[in-house]
Amino acid sequence: MLSLFIPRLQMTPTSISRRQFLSQVSPFETLPAAELDRLAALSREKSYAKGETIYAEGDPADSVWIIREGRIQIFKYSTSGRPLAIESLSPKELFGTLCRMGSNNRTYPCTAVTATACSVIQILDRTFLEFYNRNPAMVMGVCSLCSQRLNNIQGLSCSTQEPVEKRIAMILMQLHKQHGSTIPLTKREIGELSGTTVETTIRTISSFTKKGWVTSARGQVTLKDITPLQKLLTEPC
Amino acid sequence: MLSLFIPRLQMTPTSISRRQFLSQVSPFETLPAAELDRLAALSREKSYAKGETIYAEGDPADSVWIIREGRIQIFKYSTSGRPLAIESLSPKELFGTLCRMGSNNRTYPCTAVTATACSVIQILDRTFLEFYNRNPAMVMGVCSLCSQRLNNIQGLSCSTQEPVEKRIAMILMQLHKQHGSTIPLTKREIGELSGTTVETTIRTISSFTKKGWVTSARGQVTLKDITPLQKLLTEPC
DNA sequence: ATCGCTCTATGACTTGCATCATAGTGTCAA
DNA sequence: TTGACACTATGATGCAAGTCATAGAGCGAT
Numbered sequence: 465m466l467s468l469f470i471p472r473l474q475m476t477p478t479s480i481s482r483r484q485f486l487s488q489v490s491p492f493e494t495l496p497a498a499e500l501d502r503l504a505a506l507s508r509e510k511s512y513a514k515g516e517t518i519y520a521e522g523d524p525a526d527s528v529w530i531i532r533e534g535r536i537q538i539f540k541y542s543t544s545g546r547p548l549a550i551e552s553l554s555p556k557e558l559f560g561t562l563c564r565m566g567s568n569n570r571t572y573p574c575t576a577v578t579a580t581a582c583s584v585i586q587i588l589d590r591t592f593l594e595f596y597n598r599n600p601a602m603v604m605g606v607c608s609l610c611s612q613r614l615n616n617i618q619g620l621s622c623s624t625q626e627p628v629e630k631r632i633a634m635i636l637m638q639l640h641k642q643h644g645s646t647i648p649l650t651k652r653e654i655g656e657l658s659g660t661t662v663e664t665t666i667r668t669i670s671s672f673t674k675k676g677w678v679t680s681a682r683g684q685v686t687l688k689d690i691t692p693l694q695k696l697l698t699e700p701c
Numbered sequence: 702m703l704s705l706f707i708p709r710l711q712m713t714p715t716s717i718s719r720r721q722f723l724s725q726v727s728p729f730e731t732l733p734a735a736e737l738d739r740l741a742a743l744s745r746e747k748s749y750a751k752g753e754t755i756y757a758e759g760d761p762a763d764s765v766w767i768i769r770e771g772r773i774q775i776f777k778y779s780t781s782g783r784p785l786a787i788e789s790l791s792p793k794e795l796f797g798t799l800c801r802m803g804s805n806n807r808t809y810p811c812t813a814v815t816a817t818a819c820s821v822i823q824i825l826d827r828t829f830l831e832f833y834n835r836n837p838a839m840v841m842g843v844c845s846l847c848s849q850r851l852n853n854i855q856g857l858s859c860s861t862q863e864p865v866e867k868r869i870a871m872i873l874m875q876l877h878k879q880h881g882s883t884i885p886l887t888k889r890e891i892g893e894l895s896g897t898t899v900e901t902t903i904r905t906i907s908s909f910t911k912k913g914w915v916t917s918a919r920g921q922v923t924l925k926d927i928t929p930l931q932k933l934l935t936e937p938c
Numbered sequence: 939a940t941c942g943c944t945c946t947a948t949g950a951c952t953t954g955c956a957t958c959a960t961a962g963t964g965t966c967a968a
Numbered sequence: 969t970t971g972a973c974a975c976t977a978t979g980a981t982g983c984a985a986g987t988c989a990t991a992g993a994g995c996g997a998t
Contacts, residue, residue, distance in 0.1 A: 600837045898985080944995085
């Protein structure tokens, strides 16, 4: 689908080693030093250009992924082809893992697409499971991550019922936690996370701008005053 | 809110002991005999009439629950008050647990309401955690449950994008797995699971009836032919 | 028996948001 | 510099599904 000539991310010499990076990633924090060395040795690193698909829903799954650099969106597609972005993930976040831990689910349930140039760490399932089985503390870490994400998604699935304006406000608040007051996403991406179209997203954000709540530029939204946004969320209608 | 005079479920003398029942419940299956005895001794059983709220979103949470008898629906409410039933749970299923395992989330994120008269087993958090910390196999069980539920809900949240007809077909297929071909839910309950109104649910199911796919009676829907329902789900539009 | 309530059913009206169309602007590549 | 393309922007139109209204039918409570 994508041109073969898209330039890959040029890895700048990273300041910290992969091992050190992994030691900061949530379910690996508890691993003893020797295990971390081994994990760093057994994992590999890959680079992707913006817009590349790392895996697609239904692909046979054999790996767990961690973002080292860049941003990735996890999609589900409706049968009519409209994309819904379930999550927008930043460095140190895992993906392609959690929903496969339980069942004998050997395919990816979603599609992972890079939203920017990315560098990701790939760990084969068999490697991951080896560490998983050997380190009870890590099992708890994964369980805890799973649980957190369950909570997020529950919130998301409930937001279905809300009118678009609230859904977008909700996503903006969530992105605010992730990125701070300047959110580096295009209107399209925000729309995909809100489950709506670009046009509606633009109209809505433009109405927020008119009210002085945000400012908007190409590829970014800056939150100027989050209290009215917060208020909008809790308002009865 | 509810009358104080609603008659409680009259517990018929159950054929199996609570201990034996617990031994069949997923994350406890792996517990050694002595631990099961202890768990049965430390847990307690409660009965609820139809329509009672076991806990509400935001309530301080101190327990893990298991359905012994009856059916329970887990709700989120939109700010306009419209209910969305995230799940419809049957005996042996846990609730009030999974989304609290990770964070220090001391309040329930959803509301649990009995859809029929129910008997439930209550396990205090501190008891549950004691077993959780002592039995690594149980941690994996919980992790796996969490992961399964994450998958279910991901499917649900994506279905937002689908037209109502598909959402209802989807829910019917899911309930089919749970209950067999006769689904003992009212149109209202099916609507709540599909994220739509009673009227729309009735209209849609009535259209399925006219096509000969289902038959419908007060408080139940019987699937006659699931292949066209299945086909509806995958159809491009 | 009868009151009250929930469930089912169907028609008429309304509306939020998608869709379609058009266009200006910023950015990158050759 | 010029084309190609993504992003932003705004107006016009249509439709799916919600809302409101009404009514019959089943079921439990007294």
